[in-house]
Amino acid sequence: MARRPQQRHRRRRAASASGAPVLLEIREIGARGDGLAEHDGRRVYVPLTVAGDRVRAALGEPRGDGVAATLLEVTEPGPDRAAPPCRHFGTCGGCALQHVGDQAYGAWKRAQVSSALARAGLAGAEVAPTVRTPAASRRRATFAATRRGSRCVLGFNERSSHRISAVTGCLVVEPAILELLAPLEALACAILQDGESADISVAVLDGGIDLVLTGCPEPGLDARERMAAFAETHDIGRLSWRRSAAAPAEPVAARRALHARFGGVAVPVEPGAFLQASAAGEAALVEAVLAGVGAAARVADLFAGLGTFSFPIASRPVPETAVHAVEGDASAHAALGAAGRGRAGVTAERRDLFADPLSADELSRFDAVIFDPPRAGARAQSVQLAGSAVPTVVGVSCNPATFARDARTLVDGGYRLERVTPIDQFLWSSHVELVGVFRR
Known part of the structure; x- marks a missing residue:
């Protein structure tokens, strides 16, 4: 009430x-x-x-x-x-804006994009209404787990704290993830010793659930047997362990091959690989990118990841479509290349676009270029894009501030920022994603 x-x-x-x-x-x-x-x-x-x-x-x-x-x-x-819909709101640090009325919330997300553009001197750019994704649709989440004595806690960090707030429900994640909360807490109690902690990442993929435990000591034989039994009991597709987020993950139980599907193409997914937070958010991003690219036949997809945009573009009914996907991460590049091998119209290149961006001359052979960098943006690549002759550039970003900075570079190089579409797939958080379309 x-x-x-x-x-x-x-x-x-x-x-x-x-x-x-x-x-x-x-x-x-x-x-x-x-x-x-x-x-x-x-x-x-x-x-x-x-x-x-x-x-x-x-x-x-x-x-x-x-x-x-x-x-x-x-x-x-x-x-x-407004009355927050979740009983954990205010303690759990996962959501920041459940107390904001729906209309004001959507307007605030859009304003984050408009304000960032205005600060970059691009106040005249058209900003579309925010595309909203539904609750209970997030397909990946990372929970914190810790053991103190005989007690284990699994949940999210409290606001501005390293303390863990136990979570018995969540309005953001998919039901398949919610169903694992109690079993995962029991698993943490079974494998963690007093004083030990771990992050447990859960992702819903084609083929099943992908679980990655990060930060706990290397599991011994007993812990591995418990983890394997957990995977069998709860029909987990793959369960892995790694010492840190930067370390490679070691599968403890790999029961099925796991994939993500882009444009009808199944792409193998390594443990902990980056995916868009929700299928609905991914679909909204892809739709906006495809609309921006239009009928362009020769397309470069920069910071391509696993091929979120590459494969949907290649599957369009556009004659002589050719997509060149460029990605710096070795694992993502290998997965994209394996999925695209033998598929007409898709080529893959591994390249560090921060240190070695595609040059203006290299870019000018394409009809359209997509760039989807991490939060830091694509400063060096934007400079080369600004000096190129590419007719259409589509920028995808999870950070309005760095997008606005890169957009300023493109506009100064002669592009017109035609339209920006905010997309909210991080429900009730301060984050907002966007797709911007530039034309010469």
Whole structure:
């Protein structure tokens, strides 16, 4: 049931809060999802608030150009405040914006893109309404697990903390992942010793569930037997272990080959490989990219990953389609190359596009170029694109700020930013993805 507007909202004061409580009025929600207020000439960041809230808060540590605060009480709720649908909200650090009304939430996501473009001097670019993905659709998640004495906890880190908040349900992830929460907690108790912790990544793939345990000591024979039995009991496609996120994963139980499917092509997926967070989000990204590429026949797909865009483009009914997929990661390149081998119209190249971007001359032989870099963006590659003669460039990004920076480079090189489409597949988080289309 939604709270009545006059009802006051109280939060337990965090141990890190200091100083006497202050009264604040929240002006807006900032880029990280916290409410922004002013006090004594300083910006104050107050989590779990919305524009128009009047609150009591405890000022804490300096943060950037201001100070962090802890919400103590909402004395007067703003018009965009809503009742969070999840009972874990406010403690669990997985979601930041469940307390924001639906219409305001969608507008805020779109505004993150518009604001980033405006800061780069691109305020006139058209920004489409946010494409929203549904709840319970996230197909990958990473849980934290720890053992203290005989007790194990599995869940997400609490807000701004290394403490783990036990999660008994989640409105974001697919049901197949939810069904594993209790069994995974039991598995953690069976293989972790007192004081040990691990991250457990779960991904839903073609062929079954992919589980990767990261950060725990190397499992001995007994732990491996328990892990293998767990995989058999719960029909896990593959269960692996690795010492750190940067280390290669070692399969402990590989019961089936696991794939991702792009444009009807099955691509083998290594343990822990990057995938879009949800099938719905991936479909929205692919649709926007295909619309941007249009009927271009010769297409370069830069930072191609496993071929999320390469294979759907190659499968279009466009005569003489040729897609050249370029990826720096060895594992992703090998998987993409294996899937594309023998398939007409798809070639793969391994290349570090940060250190060795495709040159303007190399790019100019294509009718369209897609670039989908990590959060750091594609600074060096954008410079070469800006100097090329490619008629159409489609940028995909999970970071509006670095996208805006790269977009500025392209526009300065003579491109016109035709349209940007925000896509929200990280529900109730501060993250937003986008697809931007540039034309000469």
